[in-house]
Amino acid sequence: MPAQSVDTPTTTSRPRTERAAVRLEGVRKVFGDVEAVAGIDLEIDEGEFFSMLGPSGSGKTTTLRMIAGFELPTAGRILLDGEDVSQRPPFERDVNTVFQDYALFPHMDVGDNVAYGLMVRKVPREARALRVEDALRMVRLQGLDRRKPSQLSGGQRQRVALARALINRPRVLLLDEPLGALDLKLREEMQIELKRIQQEVGITFIYVTHDQEEALTMSDRLAVFNRGRIEQVGAPADVYERPATAFVAGFVGTSNLLRGAVAEAVVGRTGMFTVRPEKIHLGEPGASVGADEIGALGQIRDVVYVGPDTRYIVALDAGADLVVTQQNLATSSTEALVARGRAVRLVWKREHCLPIADLA
Amino acid sequence: MTTTGEFPSPRPSTTRRLATWLHRRPRTRLAALLAAPVAWLVIAYLGALVLMFINAFWSRDAFTGQVVREFTLDNFLELTQDPYPEITLRTLGMAVAVTVACALIAFPIAYFMAKIARPRWRGLLVVAVVMPLWASYLVKAYAWRLILAEEGVLNWMLGPLGLKGPGYGEIAVWLVMTYLWLPFMIIPVYAGLVRIPDSLLEASADLGGRSWMTFRRVILPLAFPAVVAGSIFTFSLTLGDYIAVQLVSTTIFIGNAIFLNVGAAGDLPLAAAYSLVPLGIIMVYLFVARKLGAFEAL
Numbered sequence: 143m144p145a146q147s148v149d150t151p152t153t154t155s156r157p158r159t160e161r162a163a164v165r166l167e168g169v170r171k172v173f174g175d176v177e178a179v180a181g182i183d184l185e186i187d188e189g190e191f192f193s194m195l196g197p198s199g200s201g202k203t204t205t206l207r208m209i210a211g212f213e214l215p216t217a218g219r220i221l222l223d224g225e226d227v228s229q230r231p232p233f234e235r236d237v238n239t240v241f242q243d244y245a246l247f248p249h250m251d252v253g254d255n256v257a258y259g260l261m262v263r264k265v266p267r268e269a270r271a272l273r274v275e276d277a278l279r280m281v282r283l284q285g286l287d288r289r290k291p292s293q294l295s296g297g298q299r300q301r302v303a304l305a306r307a308l309i310n311r312p313r314v315l316l317l318d319e320p321l322g323a324l325d326l327k328l329r330e331e332m333q334i335e336l337k338r339i340q341q342e343v344g345i346t347f348i349y350v351t352h353d354q355e356e357a358l359t360m361s362d363r364l365a366v367f368n369r370g371r372i373e374q375v376g377a378p379a380d381v382y383e384r385p386a387t388a389f390v391a392g393f394v395g396t397s398n399l400l401r402g403a404v405a406e407a408v409v410g411r412t413g414m415f416t417v418r419p420e421k422i423h424l425g426e427p428g429a430s431v432g433a434d435e436i437g438a439l440g441q442i443r444d445v446v447y448v449g450p451d452t453r454y455i456v457a458l459d460a461g462a463d464l465v466v467t468q469q470n471l472a473t474s475s476t477e478a479l480v481a482r483g484r485a486v487r488l489v490w491k492r493e494h495c496l497p498i499a500d501l502a
Numbered sequence: 503m504t505t506t507g508e509f510p511s512p513r514p515s516t517t518r519r520l521a522t523w524l525h526r527r528p529r530t531r532l533a534a535l536l537a538a539p540v541a542w543l544v545i546a547y548l549g550a551l552v553l554m555f556i557n558a559f560w561s562r563d564a565f566t567g568q569v570v571r572e573f574t575l576d577n578f579l580e581l582t583q584d585p586y587p588e589i590t591l592r593t594l595g596m597a598v599a600v601t602v603a604c605a606l607i608a609f610p611i612a613y614f615m616a617k618i619a620r621p622r623w624r625g626l627l628v629v630a631v632v633m634p635l636w637a638s639y640l641v642k643a644y645a646w647r648l649i650l651a652e653e654g655v656l657n658w659m660l661g662p663l664g665l666k667g668p669g670y671g672e673i674a675v676w677l678v679m680t681y682l683w684l685p686f687m688i689i690p691v692y693a694g695l696v697r698i699p700d701s702l703l704e705a706s707a708d709l710g711g712r713s714w715m716t717f718r719r720v721i722l723p724l725a726f727p728a729v730v731a732g733s734i735f736t737f738s739l740t741l742g743d744y745i746a747v748q749l750v751s752t753t754i755f756i757g758n759a760i761f762l763n764v765g766a767a768g769d770l771p772l773a774a775a776y777s778l779v780p781l782g783i784i785m786v787y788l789f790v791a792r793k794l795g796a797f798e799a800l
Contacts, residue, residue: 210704210708211707211708212704212707212708231707232707232708233707233708233709233710233711233712237708238708238709239704239705239708241704241705242701245701245702245704245705246705247702247705247706247719247720248724249723249724258706258709258711258719259709259710261719262706262709262711262715262719263710306705306709307708307709310709310710
């Protein structure tokens with residue numbers, strides 16, 4: 143991800159219509175009297191790992207389902223590779239989906255599941271067998287083709303679903319919270335695995351998730367969804383370091399918001415500001431504050447020990463609480479916990495105190 | 503049951519002591535629970551079956567009409583002779599025809615209920631399907647008798663088109679049975695289809711399958727056990743019915759033959775022997791149905 147921005151400046155400059163694998167223009171979706179997607183414009187590049195991040199009900203899954211063709215947009219256009227597919231059924235779109243519940247056919251074995259797309263397209267049996275073997279090898283499930291889905295573990299089913307979708311060599315692969323049902327360890331393993339596969343096949347991945355860490359670690363770019371709209375699109379570092387809205391600041395990482403009178407007292411300006419918890423230094427009340435720094439006095443209200451870090455909740459004298467995380471480099475849990483109630487001075491660099499738009 | 507604390511210890515009542523006593527004896531509790539139903543099952547149900555089974559190996563003295571209580575296979579021998587094989591085959595054919603018709607009509611209805619109708623309509627539709635079962639079977643059969651009569655509604659409606667209804671006969675039996683047993687097919691098939699996650703249908707379409715392919719490769723294989731489950735009802739109910747048959751035809755089916763032997767001819771042993779035939783057919787059918795996974799679908 144960091145390598146990309148240096149020598150390919152086009153990734154962030156517009157227009158890049160010609161390169162867009164998927165393009166959404168003013169897409170809306172209304173169910174009854176609920177507006178699930180409230181007008182979205184988006185371009186996703188060829189070969190990109192693109193995440194749609196947001197809480198449940200934010201419209202990210204509905205957007206994905208519209209790209210797949212399971213839902214037709216109420217308004218707007220969906221273009222795949224420059225071609226308007228808005229009203230086409232799923233079987234006439236060159237995209238494939240990995241479903242949240244995997245949706246493996248329970249009456250077919252792994253081989254038949256993976257071969258389904260080829261069987262439907264009447265690919266001859268021998269060619270099918272070869273490609274099934276390839277696909278299973280790619281997801282590291284070779285030799286399991288005669289098993290039934292019910293005889294597989296969750297992680298294995300996930301891989302079968304992936305192989306079944308990728309065997310058709312679609313232009314775009316859609317993944318709907320594919321790791322949601324897996325336990326943490328397996329999920330981390332599959333994240334790396336998915337990234338590897340994506341780089342191997344070079345297909346555009348559109349990945350829906352509510353897990354901000356997943357979106358940050360895997361994506362080339364991501365879109366943050368909220369209430370049917372996109373709040374911000376950008377590379378993970380952009381979105382994390384420079385959240386465009388209060389919602390993004392809060393949803394991606396922990397939000398420390400300073401607004402109103404508190405902002406005036408601490409930052410010295412009106413408006414709304416955010417600062418990431420790990421950027422704040424926790425010091426003695428007498429700690430010095432440099433010219434390029436902001437300092438605020440407060441009292442440690444609570445201490446949460448989370449293994450590698452300790453999270454301090456500091457009540458500012460100016461009002462509002464800020465979360466501060468400190469790595470436990472030399473601190474033990476007991477040392478960290480006795481800090482409760484202590485008066486402190488919080489210090490952070492001015493450049494880390496970001497003004498944000500308040501849409502809420 | 504401790505007596506410490508500020509509450510005065512209650513004098514244990516008889517029921518309370520009984521409850522405590524039972525609590526320590528799970529087997530006694532189980533016996534108390536099941537005594538009545540098991541007694542009913544053994545005496546009224548299995549008992550009748552056993553009596554029938556024994557009867558089938560007795561015979562009737564042609565001269566006195568008395569039942570001779572000696573073991574013989576004569577009844578079964580007689581069932582291999584005219585007109586019984588024909589009656590058996592006809593009944594079997596009717597059961598198959600009714601089952602196929604029920605399956606063909608029930609599937610689209612059940613599919614609509616399970617996959618297309620909005621969830622809040624589903625309950626209403628289920629009630630609508632089951633509603634005819636609240637009406638008496640006899641009333642419905644008689645209604646069909648009126649519909650199919652020479653001067654009946656069907657002929658009255660078809661008349662202007664220059665057409666004529668089937669009248670009484672085997673087609674009438676097929677129509678009436680299909681009507682009577684249809685709910686018994688719709689409900690299991692509906693239950694089977696509801697259990698297929700929508701994502702499977704979406705996955706099939708996503709992978710390039712058009713509606714027909716999705717139906718043939720995904721829906722049908724997954725719903726087939728449910729169809730077989732429904733067919734157990736339609737098949738066995740058709741196999742045993744004789745009243746509706748009598749109302750709309752003069753054709754003899756297994757049930758009618760048994761009924762005639764019990765009543766007019768008074769040959770109970772032969773009737774008992776013939777009763778074992780549909781019983782045997784059903785047992786074979788159930789065995790096959792189990793192989794096809796129908797019981798998991800029930």
